[in-house]
Amino acid sequence: MTQGLSRSTVATVILLGLLAVLPAVFMAMDNEYYVGLATRLVILGIAATSLNLILGYGGLISFGHAAFVGIGAYAVGIPVHHSLFGGFQIVASNNGLFHVALAVVISALFALITGAICLRTKGVYFIMITMAFAQMVYYLFISIDTYGADDGLVIYQVSQVPLIDLSEPLHLYYLAFASLVAAILLVRMIVNSRFGMVLQGAKGNPERMVTMGYNVYRYRLVAYVISGAMAGYSGALLANYEGFISPDMMDWAQSGEFMFMVILGGVATTLGPILGSTLFTVLEEGLQIVMDWMEPAVEPAYVALFGRDLEFEVYWHLPFGLILIFAVLFVRGGIMGLIRGGKD
Amino acid sequence: MANILEIDGLMKSFGGIKATDNVNLAVEENELHAIIGPNGAGKTTLIAQLSGQQMPDAGTIRFRGRDITQVPAHARARLGMTRSYQITSLVMGMSVLDNIALAVQAKDAHSFRFIRSARKIASLRDEARRYLAEVGLADRADAPTVNLSHGEHRLMEIAIALASEAPLMLLDEPMAGLGPEESAQMVAFLKGLKGKRTILLIEHDMDAVFALADRISVLVYGHIIATGDPASIRGNDDVRHAYLGEE
Structure with missing residues (x-):
């Protein structure tokens, strides 16, 4: 136990240390692309960390987490759009603090309303209904022409915040990184608190918690709202990073990716979600590079068969999917499980 | 002595089966009241209705004079009743x-x-x-x-x-699956609780029940056919007939 703990502590220090230093090194080497990649993985790590609160510690398999991220992103895109092009004066603003407040409040409200309904159901029904609500938001934004419908919305200006300039890659990165550290600490504090004990107890045995006198439904709903609000915050960062938002960010496939990050990294572990988002981003990128590199080896056979050029790296989803299947089947407890030495 | 729990005309059916069939029962403050009955008599269903996991079709449950029939399970626990489970939970x-x-x-x-x-x-x-x-x-x-x-x-x-x-403990077969030695320990332990808490005990172990109970109610096919002290239950012909077996 102690050894497992110290091992995961070492892993935490190493990963956070790398994330703290590497982007600055990339920047010094004039490799802005990798700073962007690091920003993306850190932001996705925040979203996955928030999902881990309900999925990992609460045992609530929410399949609609991308909706919160998307809402948070549109909470930046829509105000910026109106501040540049007029209309909808109440929200028109390029103030980053306003964007973040809007992202957190709207996604928390969305979590409160949908959670109040979803949490009345159990098991597979819960999974389906969380997904249904997320798809509802997805189709809502697809139908709003003002915000680009399914083409999405370009954000022509980053959120304006005091002291830092979010159009500077490193500024944005370190804001995201600080947010990630804060998110990890927040979730850690919550799960260890009395509230967190009830949440985890309800994961293990909800009926027992009820007969002890806990209104399990309420505790879960509060966790759901906290998780949704955190995801909304990550969405506001993501909008600033991408400079573009589209309903695709809220698609159920995107929700699935967040679930994968959590499961791949290790559910109900502090660091699992970040390990998951890191591996996810690295694989996404690395597989394309590897396949591009392998292309000359495969191309002659392909040309002989189909009579046209091969762009091998566009098929990176295939090995990606295989790796995910392999990981879920054979790596119990995710990457954190491996680090802890195969113990559950 | 005052009644801590009063059950009045409680009914619960699953399909065509009456699991609880017009149960009337009063449990006195600080007594150890045992409910016995053959398998499938509806003992666990009765506990589940008392603790609020299942809602009765008809009838009322009063806890310390207050009608709690519609009170949800978690709120009942907070009023002062606790339950244990036949299958460890x-x-x-x-x-x-x-x-x-x-x-x-x-x-x-x-x-x-x-x-x-x-x-x-x-x-x-x-x-x-x-x-x-x-x-x-x-x-x-x-x-x-x-x-x-x-x-x-x-x-x-x-x-x-x-x-x-909780002043009222609903214990659903605490001896289930215990060896003779562990059972004896449990009996001694429950004996130590007598008079301090009200205990509604469901139990299959007859030796334990007759050693512990102040009063016993016999549940058969969802209906209470007799309530009384251990001696009178032992001597009751209906009970002997329906439950303890004919000799």
Whole structure:
């Protein structure tokens, strides 16, 4: 136990240390692309960390987490759009603090309303209904022409915040990184608190918690709202990073990716979600590079068969999917499980 | 003596089967009242309706004079009743102490407390340790619950019931699956609780029931056919006929 703990502590220090230093090194080497990649993985790590609160510690398999991220992103895109092009004066603003407040409040409200309904159901029904609500938001934004419908919305200006300039890659990165550290600490504090004990107890045995006198439904709903609000915050960062938002960010496939990050990294572990988002981003990128590199080896056979050029790296989803299947089947407890030495 | 629990005309059917068929029962403050009956008599269904996991089709349940028939399970627990389960019901993924500490914590007004680490709150942990010591599991406090034996799990169920400090304990076959020695321990333990708490005990072990109970009710096909002290139940012809078997 102690050894497992110290091992995961070492892993935490190493990963956070790398994330703290590497982007600055990339920047010094004039490799802005990798700073962007690091920003993306850190932001996705925040979203996955928030999902881990309900999925990992609460045992609530929410399949609609991308909706919160998307809402948070549109909470930046829509105000910026109106501040540049007029209309909808109440929200028109390029103030980053306003964007973040809007992202957190709207996604928390969305979590409160949908959670109040979803949490009345159990098991597979819960999974389906969380997904249904997320798809509802997805189709809502697809139908709003003002915000680009399914083409999405370009954000022509980053959120304006005091002291830092979010159009500077490193500024944005370190804001995201600080947010990630804060998110990890927040979730850690919550799960260890009395509230967190009830949440985890309800994961293990909800009926027992009820007969002890806990209104399990309420505790879960509060966790759901906290998780949704955190995801909304990550969405506001993501909008600033991408400079573009589209309903695709809220698609159920995107929700699935967040679930994968959590499961791949290790559910109900502090660091699992970040390990998951890191591996996810690295694989996404690395597989394309590897396949591009392998292309000359495969191309002659392909040309002989189909009579046209091969762009091998566009098929990176295939090995990606295989790796995910392999990981879920054979790596119990995710990457954190491996680090802890195969113990559950 | 005052009645802590009054059940009036309770009915519950599953399809065509009347699991609870017009049950009337009054449990007095601080008595140990046993409910016996053959398999399938509806004992566990009755407990589930008392603790609020199942809603009766008809009838009323009064706890300390208050009609609680429509009160949800978690609120009933807060009014002062606790239950144990025939099939062990614990949070297996947590430590033994965590389980009991949750039962202690449940007595707080609410647990929407997010800052302090629950495992570092001495009052919670110490009180939980006291209840563990009371059932003889003090040295198992830090073990993962899943690692404990069946007998130890039964004792944890009792520790949770104790930790709730609920005046009314609904115990659903606490002796289920225990060996003779463990059973004897459990009987001795429940004996020690007599007069301090009201206990509604469902039990198959007749020796235990007749050793412990102040009064016994006999449930057959969802209906109570007799209530009385152990001697009168033993001498009751209907009970002998329906339950204890014809000799």
